[in-house]
Amino acid sequence: MVRTSTMVLNGNLTVQMNQTIRQNGKQRKNGHVNGEKQTNFPTAKGMSCRQYSPESEQAPEQAPMYVAVLTYLGFGIVTLFGYFRDFLRAVGLEKCHLAQEREEQKEFVPMYQDFENFYTRNLYMRVRDNWNRPICSLPGPAFDLMERVSDDYNWTFRLTGKTIENVINMGSYNYLGFAENNEDFLKTVADKTLQYGVGVCSSRQEVGNLSSHEELERLVADFLGVESAMTFGMGFATNSMNIPALVSKGCLILSDELNHTSLILGARLSGASIRVFKHNNMHSLEKMLREAVCSGQPRTHRPWKKILIMVEGIYSMEGSVARLPEIVALKKKYKAYLYLDEAHSIGAVGPTGRGVTELFRLNPADVDVMMGTFTKSFGAAGGYIAGNKVNQPVRSSAVS
Numbered sequence: 001m002v003r004t005s006t007m008v009l010n011g012n013l014t015v016q017m018n019q020t021i022r023q024n025g026k027q028r029k030n031g032h033v034n035g036e037k038q039t040n041f042p043t044a045k046g047m048s049c050r051q052y053s054p055e056s057e058q059a060p061e062q063a064p065m066y067v068a069v070l071t072y073l074g075f076g077i078v079t080l081f082g083y084f085r086d087f088l089r090a091v092g093l094e095k096c097h098l099a100q101e102r103e104e105q106k107e108f109v110p111m112y113q114d115f116e117n118f119y120t121r122n123l124y125m126r127v128r129d130n131w132n133r134p135i136c137s138l139p140g141p142a143f144d145l146m147e148r149v150s151d152d153y154n155w156t157f158r159l160t161g162k163t164i165e166n167v168i169n170m171g172s173y174n175y176l177g178f179a180e181n182n183e184d185f186l187k188t189v190a191d192k193t194l195q196y197g198v199g200v201c202s203s204r205q206e207v208g209n210l211s212s213h214e215e216l217e218r219l220v221a222d223f224l225g226v227e228s229a230m231t232f233g234m235g236f237a238t239n240s241m242n243i244p245a246l247v248s249k250g251c252l253i254l255s256d257e258l259n260h261t262s263l264i265l266g267a268r269l270s271g272a273s274i275r276v277f278k279h280n281n282m283h284s285l286e287k288m289l290r291e292a293v294c295s296g297q298p299r300t301h302r303p304w305k306k307i308l309i310m311v312e313g314i315y316s317m318e319g320s321v322a323r324l325p326e327i328v329a330l331k332k333k334y335k336a337y338l339y340l341d342e343a344h345s346i347g348a349v350g351p352t353g354r355g356v357t358e359l360f361r362l363n364p365a366d367v368d369v370m371m372g373t374f375t376k377s378f379g380a381a382g383g384y385i386a387g388n389k390v391n392q393p394v395r396s397s398a399v400s
């Protein structure tokens with residue numbers, strides 16, 4: 001079986017990934033074809049500067065009209081059925097498997113709102129078996145699943161003890177193949193775990209600072225070509241917990257409409273004002289920048305303390321690449337700051353995997369805050385914030 005996926009990013013950045021999952025009787029799993037380690041994995045590293053054209057539109061492909069109409073129609077029908085089944089449950093004609101308020105807790109604020117759970121109860125439950133499948137091999141391009149069945153229409157599952165082998169992994173990122181079975185990585189991990197243990201039981205600011213943290217931070221900063229970096233145990237928290245260290249009330253965040261939820265949460269927690277510009281649309285961004293600089297803060301018209309543009313390098317769901325050269329030019333023109341989330345681009349694009357700055361041959365110093373995660377290309381966990389002037393604010397107020 002041959003999977004050929006062509007990522008048409010903006011018409012021009014075209015990545016051909018011919019993933020031969022099973023070809024000529026060969027089986028690929030966990031980085032091995034018939035037991036032999038393969039090193040030439042198709043990865044997004046195939047993207048190169050030559051293939052990218054900055055003039056091209058960085059917009060995701062639109063679904064054809066009939067697909068959009070049928071999708072909305074499908075949602076409409078199952079939503080109507082959902083209301084009907086909720087009615088049957090309310091009058092006791094259908095058994096309700098939901099978690100419900102306990103009698104003795106009736107006086108408290110309700111934990112389960114009927115309407116809030118509508119989607120989960122009536123739409124997601126129908127197809128729940130397609131997600132959260134337990135796996136029992138390494139997450140390579142193909143892996144093994146633990147077979148499970150439901151006796152009550154997906155409310156609960158039980159494992160049968162059997163294994164479903166060699167299914168295509170469409171659920172995890174492993175751009176460089178580091179999450180696979182490689183004895184060198186495993187030995188390093190085992191040695192370091194024996195030397196340092198599995199946790200430090202304290203925050204970095206107290207007694208949880210290890211020499212290996214500092215080594216990692218130096219390595220990240222050198223790799224990115226910036227002054228310093230700080231690393232964290234979780235990518236999501238790197239965004240959500242550190243954006244408040246950089247901006248606060250009186251600052252303005254200009255956020256791409258397709259930004260990841262961790263960026264959105266960080267922006268909301270910061271207390272800064274947030275305005276959302278159209279995805280990768282430079283006209284929309286410039287209009288907002290101009291408006292922000294000319295009018296300042298609402299009512300008082302005082303200038304914003306800081307204006308922070310927040311974008312991703314490669315957008316995880318759409319695959320579009322940020323129009324970084326134009327964003328950098330705008331940020332310089334309007335004297336704003338730039339926060340770049342490279343969760344999906346670091347390690348994956350640029351001739352040496354240094355992300356979108358390298359892809360566009362930009363100076364890393366043009367990006368004020370570089371953020372990335374170790375969960376995708378690096379096959380590990382955690383995230384970093386790096387840059388030339390971010391060390392001090394992030395380090396002194398980081399909570400994780």
Ligand SMILES: Cc1ncc(COP(=O)(O)O)c(C=O)c1O
Nearest residue numbers: 234235236260262316343373375
């Ligand atoms: C753009 C972006 N930023 C941040 C994160 C959070 O990273 P993590 O999964 O390592 O917590 C993700 C996760 O997918 C992401 O796509």
